[in-house]
Amino acid sequence: MSTGVTISSMSTYAILGCGSVGHAVADDLTEEGKDVLILDKDESRVEALRDQDLNAQVQDIAEDDVAGVVADRDVILILSSDVDANKEAVRAIRDRDGEQYVVVRASDPVSQDELTQLGADVVINPSTVIADSALRALESGELEYKARQLADILENTDGHLAILAHDNPDPDSIAAAVALAAIAAEYDIEADILYDGEIGHQENRAFVNTLGIDLRAREDAGPLSSYGALALVDYSEAGQLDIGADVDIYIDHEEPDESFEAEFTDIRRNVSATSTILTKYIQEFDLSPSETVATALLYGIRAETVDFKRDTTPADLTAAAYLHPFADHDMLEEVESPSMSPETLDVLAEAIQNREVQGSHLVSNAGFIRDREALAQAAQQLLDLEGITTSAVFGIADDTIYLAARSKDIRINIGNVLQDAFSDIGEAAGHSTQGNAEIPLGLFTGIEASESNRDTLLKLSEEAVRRKLFDAMGVESSGSSSGGSESSNGS
Numbered sequence: 001m002s003t004g005v006t007i008s009s010m011s012t013y014a015i016l017g018c019g020s021v022g023h024a025v026a027d028d029l030t031e032e033g034k035d036v037l038i039l040d041k042d043e044s045r046v047e048a049l050r051d052q053d054l055n056a057q058v059q060d061i062a063e064d065d066v067a068g069v070v071a072d073r074d075v076i077l078i079l080s081s082d083v084d085a086n087k088e089a090v091r092a093i094r095d096r097d098g099e100q101y102v103v104v105r106a107s108d109p110v111s112q113d114e115l116t117q118l119g120a121d122v123v124i125n126p127s128t129v130i131a132d133s134a135l136r137a138l139e140s141g142e143l144e145y146k147a148r149q150l151a152d153i154l155e156n157t158d159g160h161l162a163i164l165a166h167d168n169p170d171p172d173s174i175a176a177a178v179a180l181a182a183i184a185a186e187y188d189i190e191a192d193i194l195y196d197g198e199i200g201h202q203e204n205r206a207f208v209n210t211l212g213i214d215l216r217a218r219e220d221a222g223p224l225s226s227y228g229a230l231a232l233v234d235y236s237e238a239g240q241l242d243i244g245a246d247v248d249i250y251i252d253h254e255e256p257d258e259s260f261e262a263e264f265t266d267i268r269r270n271v272s273a274t275s276t277i278l279t280k281y282i283q284e285f286d287l288s289p290s291e292t293v294a295t296a297l298l299y300g301i302r303a304e305t306v307d308f309k310r311d312t313t314p315a316d317l318t319a320a321a322y323l324h325p326f327a328d329h330d331m332l333e334e335v336e337s338p339s340m341s342p343e344t345l346d347v348l349a350e351a352i353q354n355r356e357v358q359g360s361h362l363v364s365n366a367g368f369i370r371d372r373e374a375l376a377q378a379a380q381q382l383l384d385l386e387g388i389t390t391s392a393v394f395g396i397a398d399d400t401i402y403l404a405a406r407s408k409d410i411r412i413n414i415g416n417v418l419q420d421a422f423s424d425i426g427e428a429a430g431h432s433t434q435g436n437a438e439i440p441l442g443l444f445t446g447i448e449a450s451e452s453n454r455d456t457l458l459k460l461s462e463e464a465v466r467r468k469l470f471d472a473m474g475v476e477s478s479g480s481s482s483g484g485s486e487s488s489n490g491s
Contacts, residue, residue, distance in 0.1 A: 014073040017080025062088040067096040078104040094119035154187040159228025161191040168197035173234035175300030179278035234274035275300030279319035294326030347374040360389040369395035375404040403437040421472035
């Protein structure tokens with residue numbers, strides 16, 4: 001099979017078998033000014049094609065001499081409905097050492113595999129093409145219908161729109177909120193983007209500050225019921241939909257943990273980022289995204305898919321491709337490479353010193369911390385160590401043990417690991433490659449937190465967290481709490 005063919009505007013084409021499909025392709029290519037030769041064994045069909053000023057000749061494509069007839073053609077499209085004849089044509093062309101680019105029609109998955117093995121560059125199964133086309137049409141129609149619903153809500157909104165991102169919002173949630181605010185502005189609706197918790201991760205703070213995104217803490221905004229409408233975006237991770245107000249708009253790429261009612265709902269599990277969904281709405285509303293909106297959405301998609309390395313779907317890629325020319329890439333680079341704060345550096349140094357490794361799994365204690373978001377950055381940095389596929393870093397702040405974990409091990413789901421380890425004594429959430437946990441310190445150790453027993457608390461929590469984590473990951477902890485403990489036991 002040829003792999004080095006370049007199809008240029010000067011390429012010449014041959015169509016073998018000119019039924020309805022071949023005729024349609026021939027018409028399109030001829031209208032584009034392409035040099036097209038048509039071969040078909042039906043003499044009356046060939047005469048009809050010639051009457052339309054098409055270059056056609058009689059030829060049984062199942063005969064070996066077909067390879068010589070098309071030897072001077074760059075691209076060969078074998079489109080007969082007779083799949084056996086198509087196979088013979090491919091075999092003859094490849095047996096003659098023809099290096100043309102060959103596109104051929106199959107009838108089912110079995111013939112598709114056979115034609116590929118014979119040397120076809122592209123094999124088309126009409127039933128698959130029709131199904132794909134139908135699904136795209138369905139998706140397009142559904143999006144158009146959803147856009148009309150969303151527009152109706154915005155047109156009937158009296159007052160400001162509150163857009164609530166999930167707790168401690170990440171780039172995907174923030175970007176989706178920014179895009180929805182931009183859509184609302186087209187309907188002369190002012191929107192406030194609200195959040196609970198804090199924007200702690202340095203990259204997230206750099207994202208918000210560099211793009212000049214206006215976010216408000218929910219506690220500073222007054223009751224949600226005072227707004228003209230309420231939208232939740234990328235909110236499923238929060239797991240707390242009892243927010244004291246009716247929800248008008250809910251958009252997410254994951255199902256929420258709790259059932260609820262909203263006037264408008266768009267949940268798409270076939271994409272990996274809520275930013276992808278909002279990009280589709282930007283397109284459907286025929287809006288040219290501002291540089292800020294495009295940059296935010298592109299970063300939201302990249303962050304959620306780990307730069308397209310995790311669970312990326314075709315929709316995520318096409319959304320990113322659409323946003324690319326509108327985005328400020330210098331700004332993206334600035335957001336993705338923020339300077340490391342002294343607190344994060346301290347946490348990372350402590351985590352490196354106190355690491356314990358079992359097989360390819362690393363667990364470390366960062367001690368008493370001031371910035372819990374530094375744990376996630378430390379876990380990510382430790383994941384880059386040679387031989388490490390899963391890392392977890394925990395620390396103590398405000399009478400709570402906070403833990404962040406990262407994994408590139410396809411054999412485990414780190415979110416499930418944390419839930420198995422800690423859901424009975426605290427809160428844990430996450431997915432296949434990252435997760436977080438929070439455990440009340442007193443409940444975990446049985447000792448009330450105080451300044452006088454800090455060392456005891458630290459030692460007890462360290463031993464218990466390590467043991468629970470390694471057990472949940474299916475490996476045995478050495479029980480060591482000394483710095484830099486390494487072991488080859490386990491996976």
